[in-house]
Amino acid sequence: MNNTIRLFLIALLTVGFLTSDAHAQDVLVRNATVLTVTNGTLQNTDILIRDGIIAQIGSGLRAPRGAEDVDATGKFVMPGIIDAHAHIALSSVNEGTSPVTAEVSMEDVTNPYSLGIYRASAGGVTVSHIMHGSANVIGGQNETIKHRWGATDPDDIRFDGAPRTIKFALGENPTRVHGRRASGGSGAIVPATRMGVEQVLRSAFENGKRYMEAWDAYNAEASTNPRAVPPVWNERLEVMADILRGEILIHCHSYRADEIVMLTRVLGDYGVDRITFQHANEAFKVAPELAEFGAHASVFSDWWSYKFEVYYSTSYNAAILMRNGVVTSINSDSAELNRHLYHEAAKSQRYGGLTDDEALSMITINPAIQLGIQDRVGSIEIGKDGDIAIFEGHPLSIYTIPVLTYVDGVKVFDRENDADDMRVDVDPSAEVGQYEGQVTGRDHMHSHEEVADLMSFFQSVADVDLPHAHTVND
């Protein structure tokens, strides 16, 4: 090997070493107002993050050698925000070809180059639940990621140890995608109604149960009979069986109160008890039933009326659910709303008078519970991950500004020092600074949500001269 190549390889290895080391950082944040969420508000408090974990919370803490020192006097520190419903960092979203596609997974399409990761972290968001679309009654499995901006390997942004989750969808989206395929003509298949949606669910669960029982029987027999014949492997039914075993948490796109109760009924029949209803605009109508079942809700702050099944909804949804004892989070479902989830949560103070801690819990510890990662993130406690967001001004004020965001003790956003252009992946052949148009939450609700297909969302983002189903925004 010639010397130049050798030196180059050594340099590469060194870079690799330094880079991996940077993922376990030490940070001392001094003299902040700390919004712990689970343990009240601490004034003039220091937080020490060592090796990416919150090691100490107190006053007069000393920085270990080499630790980053952050003077947070006059600033607010809160746990990194968690978005329980996002579609950033994905290269595709909807396997809209069958009412049940449990076998597909967002794990295979995770894209660490997505600028949405950086932009979300500029809003204090450190964890996103990136989800399959809502075309199918049982869609694909989702992925929980950490906003480790700069990573280039999809595996480097996964939230290690987060439970598996899967997307379900009820109501207008699956009935339109499948039941009104070819305008309800010969291409249409079940479900076209909410009745059909229930039966798709029941069949999938029953087949999964029988599959699981067949394998259990085989495994029992195989221990004594080497000639036992295994059942035919079926990835889709494997996933259904894992749901039945409680190994996969369900996150179900839903709107109407009746369909929400329907799913709790089906799950009750199959002994599945971990469910978060996503969007759930009418969850407030059945809040006592959700509390009784132990179901959670992840809702919009105030989106409504973009389709018929959200016409009879209210911006007081989150407050009613919280007051009825339902674990509730506020999510974005949008590459714009996820940049100001602190503001979305703050609206629950106008719409229902929630306290500061209640409002903040809906973007921190509550979504953490819904994703099964509450032992790791969602509050500022010793032993939890060093995921924090620092704000100028109280994060629930309209005048707040997120200024610093850390993931595992690594700075991923710095308002003062970041470059304007924070892309990691730039197409060298692309025209410099091409106008792409701005995206609002409204674009998302009115185009993506409507066709249950993120493809059209991309189109609305960047290609304003493509025709839309109906004109949104401008």
Next chain:
Amino acid sequence: MNLFMTLVLALTTFLPQQAQQQDDKARQGTYAITNARIETVANGTIENGTVVIEGDRIIAVGENVAIPESARVIDGSGLHIYPGMIDSGTSLGLTEVGSVAETNDTREIGDINPHMDALTAVNPNAIAIPVTRVSGVTTVIAEPSGGLLPGTAAMINLFGYTAEQMTAGAKSVIVQFPAEPSGDRPWWAQEGPDRRQERYRNNMAKLNEVFDRAVLYNQIVSAYEADPTGKERPVYAPEMDALRPVLSGEVSLMVKVNAADDIVKAIAWVQEREFPNVVFSGVNEGWRVADRLAEAGIPVLVGPILATPTRSSDRYDRAYANAGLLSEAGVSVALRSGESENVRQLPFNAGFAATYGMGKEAALRAVTLGPAEIFGIDADYGSIEVGKKANLFVSDGDPFETSTNILALFIDGFNVPIDSRHLDLYQEFLNRDEGRLQPVEILPADN
């Protein structure tokens, strides 16, 4: 204590006579709101003052004003009075449910529709109207959309039962300025760059032809009107007729334009054609050419503010900062939410603009007196001054703050109840089963 109870208490304590009437009807009358902090917008802040309303007008404002004997007195101690907010770009009232085509009246067939009048299609009873006004937004521009000239936008007040009762006077003919495609074809685009360029050039040519014809039509019709003798009466062309007041400046031309290059072209276009009364709307990249806009003296309706940057290479907060940068450059700025059912986001859009460089005072102006001046209705709207329309609200704080509650609302002098479907559902479902003796079991599967 929950918000609803707070509202009920607040209303019953400071509107005693209203409460005694036991009805929800919006009523005009003589009202005096006393001891409140008054944000006049036109003349600074009165820390402890009174506003007197009679009929549809404000008849007195100040620290020491005589309260008419007939006035219903509202004790505004510890509360704030603001002029009703104005949203300079919405489709409120034109659409009810986004995905249900039958409930959408924003887009007419064809490309050239200046004669399509938004005021005609606004549904005074749209559910979203009360949902909006209880946030303190009392007045909005309702816009048609789609095509090159989508129609005529209308300024409406958010209370009334007919178009005549709702109109706030101003109208504006919309031009969707063609956007020149740039760069390579994105991977999802169906058309190549040549086809998109061709379509752009065709649209530009069509736009110019429309206005060339409008000028000619105006000359012919004006000549006929001046002296019809011996002339054949010109054929009626409704779309050309609708452009006559734009040429005279009686009605403004609202040019929708966003990308920096397109804004520059649009400035040249309106100057070349010498339109007397022009505003630009959208203006996402206005900050890039703020000096050009300032120099041209063209007011802008900016928004939505809560949006991503227009380019991947741009700083993450550009959309938040756009209005402030334009304002700083000396451009006259009003804000728009671009919303339909969620126009109640306007104060939050203004709050973000304020935070990211515009400042509270300029942001408040951009949703009150600013748009009133731009649309020439500042004699009636936009500030708390004697003689203006009584469009105002009473709050327990800064209306941009999410924790603030709007406690009372006046539109055209009507004391409009703080009520909406969203509040009604809250009231019904917060403690849904409190009247029920036995809990209900979920049905077993075989039932």
